[in-house]
Amino acid sequence: MSTPPSERARVKRYNHIADYDPATIHAILDAMPLCHVGYVFNGSPFVTPTLQWRDGDCIFWHGSAASRMLESAECQDVCVTVSIYDGLVMARSAYNYNINHRSVMIFGKPEKLSDEEKAVQLRNMVNKTIPGQWERLRPVKPQELKATTVLSMKITEASAKLRSGQPDDDEDADFPVWTGVIPVRHEIGAPIPNPKNVPGVEFPEDGHKFKIG
Amino acid sequence: MSTPPSERARVKRYNHIADYDPATIHAILDAMPLCHVGYVFNGSPFVTPTLQWRDGDCIFWHGSAASRMLESAECQDVCVTVSIYDGLVMARSAYNYNINHRSVMIFGKPEKLSDEEKAVQLRNMVNKTIPGQWERLRPVKPQELKATTVLSMKITEASAKLRSGQPDDDEDADFPVWTGVIPVRHEIGAPIPNPKNVPGVEFPEDGHKFKIG
Ligand SMILES: Cc1cc2nc3c(=O)[nH]c(=O)nc-3n(C[C@H](O)[C@H](O)[C@H](O)COP(=O)(O)OP(=O)(O)OC[C@H]3O[C@@H](n4cnc5c(N)ncnc54)[C@H](O)[C@@H]3O)c2cc1C
Ligand SMILES: Cc1cc2nc3c(=O)[nH]c(=O)nc-3n(C[C@H](O)[C@H](O)[C@H](O)COP(=O)(O)OP(=O)(O)OC[C@H]3O[C@@H](n4cnc5c(N)ncnc54)[C@H](O)[C@@H]3O)c2cc1C
Ligand code: HEM
Ligand code: HEM
Numbered sequence: 062m063s064t065p066p067s068e069r070a071r072v073k074r075y076n077h078i079a080d081y082d083p084a085t086i087h088a089i090l091d092a093m094p095l096c097h098v099g100y101v102f103n104g105s106p107f108v109t110p111t112l113q114w115r116d117g118d119c120i121f122w123h124g125s126a127a128s129r130m131l132e133s134a135e136c137q138d139v140c141v142t143v144s145i146y147d148g149l150v151m152a153r154s155a156y157n158y159n160i161n162h163r164s165v166m167i168f169g170k171p172e173k174l175s176d177e178e179k180a181v182q183l184r185n186m187v188n189k190t191i192p193g194q195w196e197r198l199r200p201v202k203p204q205e206l207k208a209t210t211v212l213s214m215k216i217t218e219a220s221a222k223l224r225s226g227q228p229d230d231d232e233d234a235d236f237p238v239w240t241g242v243i244p245v246r247h248e249i250g251a252p253i254p255n256p257k258n259v260p261g262v263e264f265p266e267d268g269h270k271f272k273i274g
Numbered sequence: 275m276s277t278p279p280s281e282r283a284r285v286k287r288y289n290h291i292a293d294y295d296p297a298t299i300h301a302i303l304d305a306m307p308l309c310h311v312g313y314v315f316n317g318s319p320f321v322t323p324t325l326q327w328r329d330g331d332c333i334f335w336h337g338s339a340a341s342r343m344l345e346s347a348e349c350q351d352v353c354v355t356v357s358i359y360d361g362l363v364m365a366r367s368a369y370n371y372n373i374n375h376r377s378v379m380i381f382g383k384p385e386k387l388s389d390e391e392k393a394v395q396l397r398n399m400v401n402k403t404i405p406g407q408w409e410r411l412r413p414v415k416p417q418e419l420k421a422t423t424v425l426s427m428k429i430t431e432a433s434a435k436l437r438s439g440q441p442d443d444d445e446d447a448d449f450p451v452w453t454g455v456i457p458v459r460h461e462i463g464a465p466i467p468n469p470k471n472v473p474g475v476e477f478p479e480d481g482h483k484f485k486i487g
Pocket of ligand 2: 109
């Protein structure tokens, strides 16, 4: 276990499975675009599901220039959490049931990107989902960029927790009930073409690289 | 679309895909145990991944009696969000890319369960994961119940958003690029037995009912 970057990001519960290594944190962020952004508005917390992507030591997310989530988050304290459910850990006792998982919590104050950076990062968003897809699409229009806000946040204050493997309940080793793990993973299905597609267009080879989890 | 239960839970962006019907909200909660609890501590928002389960018109979540998340959430404003990524919607333009999804946001002030209710709901947690499993396990001990806190929250102030199907971009219908949906679902893998299992124990028939998403 490396050192926590701040008191706020120091894991206390189950801290034997904590990790603060940027490489570990980056790998979890890259595996799962779905994140949950927590912000405070009128004194109440809100948790909004959104897509994040990473470039270097920053994460980004996007939405409408009129979005309350983006307006309330800009330059304010937020917490962005990414979590992956990898499996159900079945122990001998209910108390020792657990979940195999990978998760990251990032704290910071996001900033709004300039128009120039925005175009770069929206292209990144698309091409990190499907390589080269931005170049195959109908080109983006100036008014579309204008309608869009992208926030960025440095990944400096962050923590990860990771669990894998079998239950930890040797104290009950003799109890005669099946124990083990039921793995869970994200399955990518066969692409469903739009019936309105222009005849002859083909699913891009790179589309098979789309992956989650 | 039914009527929002409060101003805080009224969907503004993409409100054509909003739904406030309890049956819709319950179905999403029942499909996905992983939730993200947002709470405010020392003025900052925190988003903690946790497992929720539902009984009637309440949701529940559990953890250590010493957990900061549970302590900070009790009787304070929280937002609990459940979201499911059902597919990548590939449009003709990057601007019209979207995600097929089901999500719920619930607002309220959670309450701590009494010892009696706690035992009932922890049994529910286990048996909603795998029917009848609580009865097969090493019985719970009084000190285990004591170490555990369960919070409950009424599902009165809540909203859902749901999207399914093909892209909405008829304005670009002639642009010759493949469009459609790449479906994503949670796959349950084959159970991995613990090498330390008591010889002869068998995976419970009901274990095959475990499902996510
Ligand atoms: C899929 C999944 C399911 C889970 N289910 C449950 C459950 O049902 N009950 C339960 O008690 N816990 C569950 N957890 C763990 C939960 O996320 C918290 O770690 C735990 O509840 C302790 O919370 P706390 O606020 O007391 O932690 P503390 O250790 O006091 O939190 C201090 C700091 O540690 C870091 N931290 C805490 N949790 C995480 C995390 N998950 N990932 C990255 N950094 C973290 C943050 O920086 C946080 O500010 C689950 C986690 C995952 C990923
Ligand atoms: C898997 C997934 C990925 C998403 N990716 C993105 C993305 O990349 N960019 C983006 O802009 N949006 C994304 N969304 C939608 C996002 O969750 C918000 O709905 C949207 O950003 C508008 O936020 P807002 O605060 O401006 O909404 P507002 O409409 O102003 O929010 C007002 C109220 O509407 C309700 N509400 C808002 N969003 C949701 C929701 N998702 N589920 C249930 N109730 C809700 C809440 O009660 C909220 O208080 C995604 C949603 C899901 C489930
Ligand atoms: C991989 C590519 C992309 C995906 C998967 C994606 C996905 C999404 C999702 C899920 C939403 C939320 C819709 C809702 O509220 O239910 C959204 C909103 C939005 N996206 Fe994207 N997006 C992508 C790229 C882009 C790009 C490149 C732009 C701009 C050029 C853009 C502009 C917007 C805008 C403006 C909104 C807000 C819509 C509104 O609230 O009215 N998106 N996007
Ligand atoms: C389906 C059944 C259950 C599952 C999947 C489950 C899962 C979990 C998970 C994922 C955690 C978080 C561990 C971490 O911080 O990384 C946790 C914590 C905890 N669970 Fe459960 N649990 C289950 C049932 C129970 C029951 C029945 C009890 C009590 C009898 C219990 C008591 C606790 C306690 C006390 C903690 C806090 C541990 C700590 O922070 O020290 N759990 N559980």
